[in-house]
Amino acid sequence: MFTAIGLTHYLLLAAMLFCIGLWVMASKRNAIGVLIGVELILNASNINLLAFARYSTGGMNGHLIALFVIVLAAAEAAIAIAIVVNLYKNFMSVDVDKAATMKN
Amino acid sequence: MDAGQQISGLLIIGAVVPLLMFVLLAFLGPRLGKPFASFPAIFGILVSFGCAALALQRWWYVLTDDERVEAAASAYSWPWVVLGDIPIRFGVQLDSLTIAMYFMVTLVSSCIFIFSRGYMSGHSDEVDGVSKYHRFFAYLSLFAFSMLGLVISDSLLFLFIFWELVGLCSYLLIGYYFDRKYASNAAIKAFVVNRVGDFGFIIGLGLVALFLKDLSIGGAIAAFQSQSSGETGLFARDTAINLFGWYVRGDIVATLMGVFLFCGCIGKSAQVPLQVWLPDAMAGPTPVSALIHAATMVAAGVYLVARIFPLLTPGAQAVVAMVGGVTLILAALMAIVQTDIKKALAYSTLSQLGYMVFGMGMGAWVGALFHLITHAFFKAMLFLGSGQVIEGCHHEQDMRKMGGLWRKMPVTAFTFLVGVLAISGVGWPGKNTTPFFGLGGYYSKDEILAVAWFQTYGLSAASDGHHAGNFRERATDPLTNAHGYDSVILAGYSAEEGQHQTAHAGLETASGLKSDASLQPWIPKWLVWLAIITAWITPFYMMRVWWLTFMGKPRDEPVYHHAHESPGMYIPLVILAIGTFAASWFLFRGLIVDAAQHVAHISKLVVPLDGHEHLIHAFSGPALNKLVWPAFIVGFIAAFFIYRRGLKLAERIIDLPVVEQFYWILWQKFYFDEAYNKLVLAGTILFSRICGWFDKWVVDFVLVEGCARVVKGLAFFSGQRLDAGGIDQVAENLGRTAFRIGDLFRAVQTGRIRNYVIYTAATLAVVISVMVWW
Numbered sequence: 001m002f003t004a005i006g007l008t009h010y011l012l013l014a015a016m017l018f019c020i021g022l023w024v025m026a027s028k029r030n031a032i033g034v035l036i037g038v039e040l041i042l043n044a045s046n047i048n049l050l051a052f053a054r055y056s057t058g059g060m061n062g063h064l065i066a067l068f069v070i071v072l073a074a075a076e077a078a079i080a081i082a083i084v085v086n087l088y089k090n091f092m093s094v095d096v097d098k099a100a101t102m103k104n
Numbered sequence: 105m106d107a108g109q110q111i112s113g114l115l116i117i118g119a120v121v122p123l124l125m126f127v128l129l130a131f132l133g134p135r136l137g138k139p140f141a142s143f144p145a146i147f148g149i150l151v152s153f154g155c156a157a158l159a160l161q162r163w164w165y166v167l168t169d170d171e172r173v174e175a176a177a178s179a180y181s182w183p184w185v186v187l188g189d190i191p192i193r194f195g196v197q198l199d200s201l202t203i204a205m206y207f208m209v210t211l212v213s214s215c216i217f218i219f220s221r222g223y224m225s226g227h228s229d230e231v232d233g234v235s236k237y238h239r240f241f242a243y244l245s246l247f248a249f250s251m252l253g254l255v256i257s258d259s260l261l262f263l264f265i266f267w268e269l270v271g272l273c274s275y276l277l278i279g280y281y282f283d284r285k286y287a288s289n290a291a292i293k294a295f296v297v298n299r300v301g302d303f304g305f306i307i308g309l310g311l312v313a314l315f316l317k318d319l320s321i322g323g324a325i326a327a328f329q330s331q332s333s334g335e336t337g338l339f340a341r342d343t344a345i346n347l348f349g350w351y352v353r354g355d356i357v358a359t360l361m362g363v364f365l366f367c368g369c370i371g372k373s374a375q376v377p378l379q380v381w382l383p384d385a386m387a388g389p390t391p392v393s394a395l396i397h398a399a400t401m402v403a404a405g406v407y408l409v410a411r412i413f414p415l416l417t418p419g420a421q422a423v424v425a426m427v428g429g430v431t432l433i434l435a436a437l438m439a440i441v442q443t444d445i446k447k448a449l450a451y452s453t454l455s456q457l458g459y460m461v462f463g464m465g466m467g468a469w470v471g472a473l474f475h476l477i478t479h480a481f482f483k484a485m486l487f488l489g490s491g492q493v494i495e496g497c498h499h500e501q502d503m504r505k506m507g508g509l510w511r512k513m514p515v516t517a518f519t520f521l522v523g524v525l526a527i528s529g530v531g532w533p534g535k536n537t538t539p540f541f542g543l544g545g546y547y548s549k550d551e552i553l554a555v556a557w558f559q560t561y562g563l564s565a566a567s568d569g570h571h572a573g574n575f576r577e578r579a580t581d582p583l584t585n586a587h588g589y590d591s592v593i594l595a596g597y598s599a600e601e602g603q604h605q606t607a608h609a610g611l612e613t614a615s616g617l618k619s620d621a622s623l624q625p626w627i628p629k630w631l632v633w634l635a636i637i638t639a640w641i642t643p644f645y646m647m648r649v650w651w652l653t654f655m656g657k658p659r660d661e662p663v664y665h666h667a668h669e670s671p672g673m674y675i676p677l678v679i680l681a682i683g684t685f686a687a688s689w690f691l692f693r694g695l696i697v698d699a700a701q702h703v704a705h706i707s708k709l710v711v712p713l714d715g716h717e718h719l720i721h722a723f724s725g726p727a728l729n730k731l732v733w734p735a736f737i738v739g740f741i742a743a744f745f746i747y748r749r750g751l752k753l754a755e756r757i758i759d760l761p762v763v764e765q766f767y768w769i770l771w772q773k774f775y776f777d778e779a780y781n782k783l784v785l786a787g788t789i790l791f792s793r794i795c796g797w798f799d800k801w802v803v804d805f806v807l808v809e810g811c812a813r814v815v816k817g818l819a820f821f822s823g824q825r826l827d828a829g830g831i832d833q834v835a836e837n838l839g840r841t842a843f844r845i846g847d848l849f850r851a852v853q854t855g856r857i858r859n860y861v862i863y864t865a866a867t868l869a870v871v872i873s874v875m876v877w878w
Contacts, residue, residue, distance in 0.1 A: 025861045034857065100855030 010051035017044035108178030112196035118155030119252035126245040133238025141238035197258035201699035215676035222672035247273035290387035297381040301371015308364030362420030373405025390491030399480040414707040422626035425465025432458025463552035471551035485680035486523035505660035513669035528643035554724035643739025
């Protein structure tokens with residue numbers, strides 16, 4: 001059962017992480033919570049990239065892309081938090097369900 | 105500068121000077137005023153007459169026969185334009201006929217211009233306070249230019265141009281008193297009736313250009329000769345010509361061409377059925393009637409036929425003869441009943457023109473043109489005499505109010521009598537064929553009759569063998585054959601013209617006339633009898649005019665009381681009277697015979713020429729001496745007995761039962777005007793009504809209104825049914841469908857981020873599932 005850890009384990013971990021992130025994004029009404037879900041999904045993809053880089057293709061490409069993803073996630077977080085601040089300014093709340101005024 | 109250039113130059117100068125005078129009078133005429141405006145015109149025509157006299161002197165008395173041929177070839181000729189492949193040149197047709205006509209026109213014109221100066225001064229001619237006197241002389245000068253141009257043109261096209269110009273001058277001068285309704289009507293009538301003839305003429309010109317490819321007279325004749333000789337030419341019997349899609353026999357096209365060209369003559373020379381304009385044209389001033397409607401312009405038709413004579417086929421020539429024959433007798437009959445002195449002279453002009461055309465049709469080329477010349481002199485004189493009478497009697501034209509005027513105007517009466525004698529053909533036959541004494545018509549009219557008689561009875565008599573001996577004798581006579589005319593003319597009736605010109609061949613063809621007499625069957629025998637009967641009528645009506653005017657007792661005292669004559673006006677009469685004598689005896693016949701020789705070499709239809717005329721005289725002379733010669737005696741005596749005591753006897757004759765009806769027919773001019781009113785005018789009105797009806801009901805109602813209704817219906821259909829019902833519904837439904845689809849998708853757009861995340865994830869799951877398990 002506890003054989004050597006291979007690609008499958010990493011992919012399972014990434015899938016689990018992805019599903020948790022998705023669940024967080026779909027269930028949390030708090031904008032910050034949604035952001036955390038996004039971060040989880042990004043990290044799940046990072047794990048995938050690194051796992052494939054380690055077991056499938058070899059080389060440093062996967063690592064480099066993972067690094068880019070981290071940087072992008074940081075930038076995304078900065079922008080997203082700025083949006084959240086503006087959201088709060090407009091609605092006096094960070095509940096994303098309340099920010100549905102563009103409907104209709 | 106050789107003789108041809110000199111003479112043709114003189115002719116051109118003589119034609120252009122009156123044109124310059126016309127321009128001068130057109131611009132300066134009003135300033136010159138009443139007596140002076142006539143002087144440039146008279147000066148111009150006298151210059152023309154001088155040129156004509158010089159040209160005549162050089163041509164006829166200096167040059168020999170051979171030199172004349174050379175001179176004719178070197179006459180001035182300038183290229184004008186090239187139409188397609190037809191070059192048009194303006195040149196001088198230099199031959200004896202041109203010289204004779206030119207001299208006659210200038211001489212008669214000079215007399216009439218001088219007469220006009222006196223005649224027109226006595227007329228009040230002011231319209232709105234402005235005198236028209238200068239206009240009269242401007243028009244006369246323009247007419248002189250046009251007429252002289254017509255005579256010298258060597259191209260049918262230029263002849264046509266001048267032809268129209270003289271027609272214009274005729275119109276302007278008939279309508280000189282345009283403020284009077286009848287004069288302007290007469291002018292319009294003359295112009296319109298002439299258009300009918302000219303329409304035919306221009307069609308003929310078109311056919312000449314189409315088939316002969318040459319509009320110069322000489323060139324067209326040469327082309328015609330080459331096309332109609334042999335069996336392969338364009339005008340041969342067996343050739344089929346495509347005439348606007350119809351295939352017509354070549355010789356029929358040639359005949360049509362001749363007849364269409366002759367249409368111009370029918371209009372201009374006022375032949376039946378277009379004769380109606382000439383009597384009405386007497387509404388113009390009397391000198392105009394003398395110059396244009398008696399002496400020169402109306403004779404231009406005969407001149408045209410003389411020029412195109414070699415283009416006439418036997419069929420076309422028969423048409424010419426018949427038109428002339430019918431005209432001459434109808435006009436003579438109508439002349440009997442006229443009471444207006446000018447109208448009576450107009451009908452006699454018609455009759456004499458009929459004689460000329462008839463003569464042309466009978467092949468009496470020389471006789472017809474000779475008659476043209478003599479007629480020009482005596483008819484101009486008669487008209488000027490009537491003008492003198494009208495002027496002297498204060499514009500009284502009705503002969504019933506005249507009478508006994510000879511005491512008041514002896515010179516006029518005498519010169520008028522000379523004209524009456526000339527037109528009646530007074531003469532005394534001498535021994536053999538040379539007349540002892542004769543005047544005017546005695547030579548010219550009787551020559552026409554002699555040729556016509558010969559054509560009708562001479563040829564058949566010769567072929568019957570009755571007179572064949574006479575022909576043989578002539579044909580074998582080396583003297584006559586030295587001229588070559590006999591055999592040319594006799595051989596001309598056979599197909600082999602020109603091949604055998606020897607005496608022997610002449611004999612053969614003369615005896616073979618019966619089978620080859622191509623001309624004879626075309627011309628009916630009764631035509632010559634019309635001409636002979638008219639020769640009996642002419643002296644009667646002319647003596648009637650003279651007697652009613654000058655002899656007997658005055659029937660209207662005021663008219664008689666005022667009557668006078670003046671030398672300024674009777675001197676031209678005397679000159680013309682002398683001219684009548686001279687023209688009968690000297691010069692002109694020789695000139696015309698000289699011209700005829702060239703025509704006779706080309707056309708086989710010309711009959712009388714020197715050398716040959718003995719033959720005709722020998723045949724026709726005895727017969728005509730019995731048939732025609734006593735006519736003037738009988739006519740004069742009849743007129744004398746009827747009219748010597750005024751109009752009473754004549755009125756009693758008119759009241760006789762049959763005569764009365766006949767008189768009415770004549771008085772109504774054979775109902776020609778009525779017929780034209782009924783046919784042409786009523787036809788035009790009827791046609792206009794039909795057009796109006798067509799316009800109202802077919803064009804307006806069916807087409808315009810119908811179209812409008814159809815369009816309206818279509819618009820309604822397309823607007824209300826098609827557009828509103830169909831297209832709009834489609835568009836609206838499209839919009840509605842788009843709305844519904846939009847609503848459908850809008851339902852998905854909840855605006856909740858969490859929902860979107862689920863959609864995205866679900867879509868991703870579906871996509872991945874499909875990619876994995878498909």
